[in-house]
Amino acid sequence: MDKLVPLPSLGFIPERDLGSTPILDIHHLGVEFGGLHAVDDFNLIIGRTEIAGLIGPNGAGKTTVFNLLTNVYTPTRGVVLLDGVDIRGKSTAQLNRMGIARTFQNIRLFKDLSVEDNVRIGLHNAFEYSLGSALFRLPSYWKNERLAHDTALGLLSIFDMQSLADKPAGSLPYGAQRRLEIVRALATKPKLLLLDEPAAGMNPSETGELMENIRRIRDTFEIAILLIEHDMNLVMGICEGIAVLNYGRIIAKGTQEQIKSNPVVIEAYLGRRGEAKA
Amino acid sequence: MSVYTTILRQIINGLQSGSIYALVALGYSMVYGIITLLNFAHGDIIMIGAYIAWLSMAKLSMHPAFAILSAILGCTLLGMLIEKAAYKPLRGSPRISLLITAIGVSFLLENLSQMVFGAKAQVIPSFSNIPSIFLGTIELSGTAVITLIAAAVSMLLLTFLVQKTKMGKAMRAVSEDTDAAQLMGININRTISFTFAIGSALAGIGAVLYCSAYPQATPTMGSMLGLKAFVAAVLGGIGSIPGAMIGGFAIGLAESLVSAIGLSVWRDGVVFAILIIVLLVKPTGILGRPMREKV
Numbered sequence: 346m347d348k349l350v351p352l353p354s355l356g357f358i359p360e361r362d363l364g365s366t367p368i369l370d371i372h373h374l375g376v377e378f379g380g381l382h383a384v385d386d387f388n389l390i391i392g393r394t395e396i397a398g399l400i401g402p403n404g405a406g407k408t409t410v411f412n413l414l415t416n417v418y419t420p421t422r423g424v425v426l427l428d429g430v431d432i433r434g435k436s437t438a439q440l441n442r443m444g445i446a447r448t449f450q451n452i453r454l455f456k457d458l459s460v461e462d463n464v465r466i467g468l469h470n471a472f473e474y475s476l477g478s479a480l481f482r483l484p485s486y487w488k489n490e491r492l493a494h495d496t497a498l499g500l501l502s503i504f505d506m507q508s509l510a511d512k513p514a515g516s517l518p519y520g521a522q523r524r525l526e527i528v529r530a531l532a533t534k535p536k537l538l539l540l541d542e543p544a545a546g547m548n549p550s551e552t553g554e555l556m557e558n559i560r561r562i563r564d565t566f567e568i569a570i571l572l573i574e575h576d577m578n579l580v581m582g583i584c585e586g587i588a589v590l591n592y593g594r595i596i597a598k599g600t601q602e603q604i605k606s607n608p609v610v611i612e613a614y615l616g617r618r619g620e621a622k623a
Numbered sequence: 624m625s626v627y628t629t630i631l632r633q634i635i636n637g638l639q640s641g642s643i644y645a646l647v648a649l650g651y652s653m654v655y656g657i658i659t660l661l662n663f664a665h666g667d668i669i670m671i672g673a674y675i676a677w678l679s680m681a682k683l684s685m686h687p688a689f690a691i692l693s694a695i696l697g698c699t700l701l702g703m704l705i706e707k708a709a710y711k712p713l714r715g716s717p718r719i720s721l722l723i724t725a726i727g728v729s730f731l732l733e734n735l736s737q738m739v740f741g742a743k744a745q746v747i748p749s750f751s752n753i754p755s756i757f758l759g760t761i762e763l764s765g766t767a768v769i770t771l772i773a774a775a776v777s778m779l780l781l782t783f784l785v786q787k788t789k790m791g792k793a794m795r796a797v798s799e800d801t802d803a804a805q806l807m808g809i810n811i812n813r814t815i816s817f818t819f820a821i822g823s824a825l826a827g828i829g830a831v832l833y834c835s836a837y838p839q840a841t842p843t844m845g846s847m848l849g850l851k852a853f854v855a856a857v858l859g860g861i862g863s864i865p866g867a868m869i870g871g872f873a874i875g876l877a878e879s880l881v882s883a884i885g886l887s888v889w890r891d892g893v894v895f896a897i898l899i900i901v902l903l904v905k906p907t908g909i910l911g912r913p914m915r916e917k918v
Contacts, residue, residue: 438809441805441806441808453803455796455803458795462792466792466809469807470808
């Protein structure tokens, strides 16, 4: 893991990512729901190949940040630069094509579709063929079909899931569904992968395997990963930069050591010393 | 004529009207599957299709083949236009607003065509004279045979489209989870528009087939046909494509078998009795998915 170097006023990114545009550059992002500041003055910068973590107590607004980055919610204020490009006004689908893919806290696979078809939905924009060529089964259709099939199986092989390709996604065990969601997101060729609690419901050995895989995905695809996670072993194990969110605001940013020893973070998680222990 | 041939003949009749119901029910089911809207204007699209066929042949003396094409094309464009103008602005509104809008669109189309074409029925010239076919002693009308073949081909094409093409996969993804599909880069506006186009094209084919069996156009012809197709979609399990096909044939057969046993006044009644029974006994229909709560 590289050491983090400070950037003027913006935040931290790994040293190796210094020369290139950060993949994500968020300034003063905020959203209000009927007067409630769900996320307020959120600033974060993520390097091109960084694995970053977003942590915080329940209800702190972590998933809301993901929803803002994918325009599921429209921000009330703030600027988000994805690979240097302002994402304001882009639709959710456009943002995906620009390079953001995500998974969900509660799994949202297309349960009635096969495992392979789930991945191929992710490949939707990667293969172009006209409806005519499909209906008349022209050679270009078959060529594309084969290519899409091979690509889907190749992606499934990241998690050794090729043999499950024909099973309905809803029939997979829980852990496999979580992995399939990651594969489906990767199929859209993201530059930034958002993982919402990838280790939720996993046992320690599964979590260990997941950590290896997240690192391997970053290395193979050379992408940045921002993850929300409650499992501190995972966060402290793989995240380079960590941001702590509480009541919609970032209360601390930095390396694991800085976060672990930060009294504000400890207070947010454990409460203030001497507070009533009722 | 023996009882046996009468029943067989009624079965053929039932399959003929059943395949029309199935084509129309497919449109209901696909639209419901993708935006959970009961598109009550769907039946009136058929009525417009019938008027287009009448206009092109009786008024513009076009060749029947062109009349058929323009009816199908006209229905397709009308369906897409209705979605863009009436339903798209309401995306994200409560379902009841969409439903009321659909009923409004239905009234609009019916009254508009009454203004334009008059309340009197217009007779549609026959598309072609297909000779009857004899299966042993049973005479099959040419129209019935063509209807069955055309419906079967349309359904096969639709199944291929939905199961095997990229757009079909996008449609299934959007109907299962719109938000997740968007996050996978699927353009939902285009997918919804495409769904309306396909559903309305099937309605156009249904219109042509209906007019070759009952060659006249009236402003309200779509409402009863639409309602029966809706019952077919509910019976098969609304949102399910094979369900709509099964439901359509079942409704057509039920109707003509009721006539066969001499209760033809109950033709319409039996359809709605089926609706009531389905809603009481198995509201999700034959192939319907059990309702899932979204968390």
